[in-house]
Amino acid sequence: MSFHPNCSSINVTNLTECLLDTDHAILVTEAPAPNRQLVSDEMRQTLQLAIFSVFCGAVSLFGIGTNVLNIIVFIRQGFKDTMNINLLGLAIADLGCLLTLLGMSIGYNPYLIKTAVWFNLQDLIYFFDGWPHVCMTRVTSLITTFIAVERCLCIAIPLKVKTIITHSRTKGIIVGIFAIMVVVSLPFYYVNILIWTFDPEKNHTVLQLGFRSDRAIVEGIIFSISSVLMPFGSFLVVIICTVILIVKLNSKTKWRQKATSQFAGGSDTSVKEKKVIKMVTLISTIFIACNVPGIVTTVFMVFEPEFSVLGVYANMFFLSWSIAFALGGLNSAVNIFVYYTMSSKYKETMQNLLSCKKK
Template sequence: MTLNVTQPCQEVDNVSSLSTGGEFITEAQLYIILMSISTLTQVLSIGGVITNSINIAVFVKLGFNETSNMSLLTLALSDLLSTILTLWGTLCITPGFSDAELPFLPTEIAQLTGAGLSMLVLRCTAWVTAFISFERCLCILIPLKVKKWITPKTTTAVLVAIPIVTIVPSIGMYWRWNFVWKFLPGRNATVLGVKVVSTPFLDLKEKIENIIFGLIQPIVAFVTVLVCTVFLVVYLRRSSQWRKSMASAGGKTAGGDNSSRFELKQNISRKEEKVVRLVTSIATIFMVCYTPNTLMFLNMAIFPSFSLFGQHRNVFILLYLVSVLANSVSASVNIFIYYNMGTRYRNALRLMFHFDSEDSVK
């Protein structure tokens, strides 16, 4: 999906005000909202670049003996790339930058190097999150068999396959959107821009890709994360009830062996519960922040006029801006979840920044 808010709508006679359930979004109001959200998104994206760079360094330091570290590292890499692309895309539509006499047209170039690519990377993030949630569900359902199925090799294969399946097929948009040199009489200069190539084959190809990769894939990933998160929340509640009942029974049990077994089971349960809580938190934040994207995809599929060049252009742009902002939030806050819920992550981070000595961490 690409976005160029400066391109005029060709299908609407009056785009200065569009009705949205009794409310009106004028071009002037949209411009103010655009600047406000873009500025906030840029700030969050800069924070996301910093936090995800730290996450990558910490997970590399922790190693990959646990497959969960591999998945979380991939998630951090995806979030880092997404925030960089978002930062670039929002910068290109900033008036001070887009109005400068650059050797390219920022608002056009951003479509292929910013907005479009960031949406592709977001699909990868969605499926990595779905895989992390699904893996944790398997650890609960089949704890004895999951280590045979989810090995470092299989995890690597899945994490490599995800970007291939989610991103590579949509790279074909560059067959339709081409970089071209454009002459600007007002500046008396030739600059790099973008031209849309329209042929019956490319039009049909784009429609099929939008349905499969722009609608079905993201929604399936969202539903997968939703189902897995609900299952994990139910597990957390049952685990909490189980610990309370076992604590009550353990206090009445005599004998060292029974007490030791009880303590061992309780410790294992608490360790598993911490991981489940971490995964649940990541998945919940992702779902909340990914909801605007899901709504946008559904509206585009149901209402043909809901597009950049349709009757509801301003509403589309507004929802797109909200989704970009939400994605920036999702890609920036994971470090706080890791630090608060992951003991090994917290120790490695503190050691990396020399807050603790190596002996105290051990």
Template sequence: MEPIVTLSAFSEIDNYESSINDVAMYFTDEITNIFLMINFACLCGLISFLGIIANIINLIIFYRQGLNTTINIGFFSLALSDLCSLVLQQVFNVFVNLRLSNSDVPVVFVEIQFLTATLSREMFTTITSLITVYITAERCLCIVFPLQVKQMISLRSTIVVMIVIFAVTLLSPIAIYSTSYLEWKFYPNINRSFLSMGYKDNFETCEVVSYFIHAIVGLVSYLAVVIFTLILIYKLQEKHTFYRKANLNQDKTRSLSKRDRTTMATVVLIATILIVCFIPAGILCIMSFLEPEFNVRDKYHNMFYCLWSFAMLFESINSSVPIVLYLRMSTRFRTQFRLLFYRCLCPIESSVIKNKTW
């Protein structure tokens, strides 16, 4: 028996398409250029520049502290991923500036930046989210299983996990790169040839699947960070209550309470920053999966660009702010920071912090 398709079903589809069209009509070329100028040329450019400097500092400090603990390896890998993401963001910003300046260079900047900067940048933002999950999970295990954690998470296993995260994520867009290429296209209306993207037959399918996988990985990462954070907070509160009931020394109890509060504040900030800054990109990936024409080439290209300008701005902020958390939460990091930049103003015996870690 044939399935019955009612008129109401067609009406719902028409209303859905009509609502998208109503929103898309506000994203004119002029409005799009304004958003790109503000978010990419100004805000992202400044934040990425400062973030690159901050992550270079992070790499130097964690390397000097020594990559001999799992947490230092995690933070070093996070800084490396954030640095690569911000460098590619700056490359992306250059393409946007060339496009807005109406440069006479025979290049379709929107398509070239997609292949050279956008895909690579999104890979490193995914790496950042996965490393954040690992760091949060490790801190959770340290509290839940303090005696067994060294057997559960070793230095070698952490290095292997970091390598696997980088390798698998960097190899993930092979399908898109294998179905696209650069070519010279002739445009009869202006009688010129431009360097742009060429596509194979299955490119759109690979692109949609890639957006879907990226959205799923992002969603799983957010949920994992939230779950691990909630477990960590619960266990810390449980320990704090136990120590108070055991009538331990007042100074020790007070010190433990301060340490607990600092740890909880750190993981809550990590989770909050990750969720707030990465949710917009996850939503847009889902939109691209649900609406095939929501991309840089088709019907909703202006809306796509405007919304992604905000998502990429948030991701740039996420990659730039860890140094603030480190300086606020870690005494050893602050000491190394002073040694690196204020040796003359704040003389500190280098032997005090030699071989010390996070």
């Protein structure tokens, strides 16, 4: 989620016109009206540097390594199971999120910005990393939603799900999600361009961001889809599917426990299903928890016009989005622990991979 720095206030009618430049505006240093500020300018800059530049940079480096391992493991396991296709797509999307977040954490360092002479570093990072990061984040959300729906169907209609979600359809859906975001991104790069402009302070031309005249209309359409409809829709669907899945699994586990206790007295099936419940719940909980700050911040922007880039609550606005970006990176980086802990097949493949590298 991002917002244009020139937006002085945000309400329901002009929200979609501002949904772009948090990545770009996060570096704005002009302080708003001092009254009612909950966080001082000095504290905001210190926390923003620590959260966005240091923490996001460290998480990005770690997550890039873990997702490269995830991709290798899923490719080695093959794609007989549609879930491997989904998880490979998710790992690729997460890798894209973390690569762009790493670029943003480096480029948005205020000490590094001062060293840029012949170009506007903020504009270049925004152009090459800011919007691509938003797109990859949306891909991650959509693939996570599809995984939740597929798992929900596996429990609700186990006999029909294989005819509904086939290997070819799964591949088509995953590729289609990436393709949709590429199509959504094309208008952005039509209305936002890089141009050489004379900078009177530096007394020479610099490379910076320029805009076409129809930018507001085009971006209003793009961001109403990518920054409102997609994140809120994915968030709600994941919650609903997770609740349905947990209820279904719990009911079937209780029924099978009673049935098996009358005969063998064992509960192997129950134990396996409990592990599935735990894994699904953990994955969904991580996704939901890491997306809550961004959703809540967006809601605040709708109902409080001063909670914006240049409003009286600008410092809280910047900190809120810094935390949202950090948690988004964390969501993309920690899946390896879920897979390694919950999946014996993943754990075995990973151990074989690491042992081969040692030899």
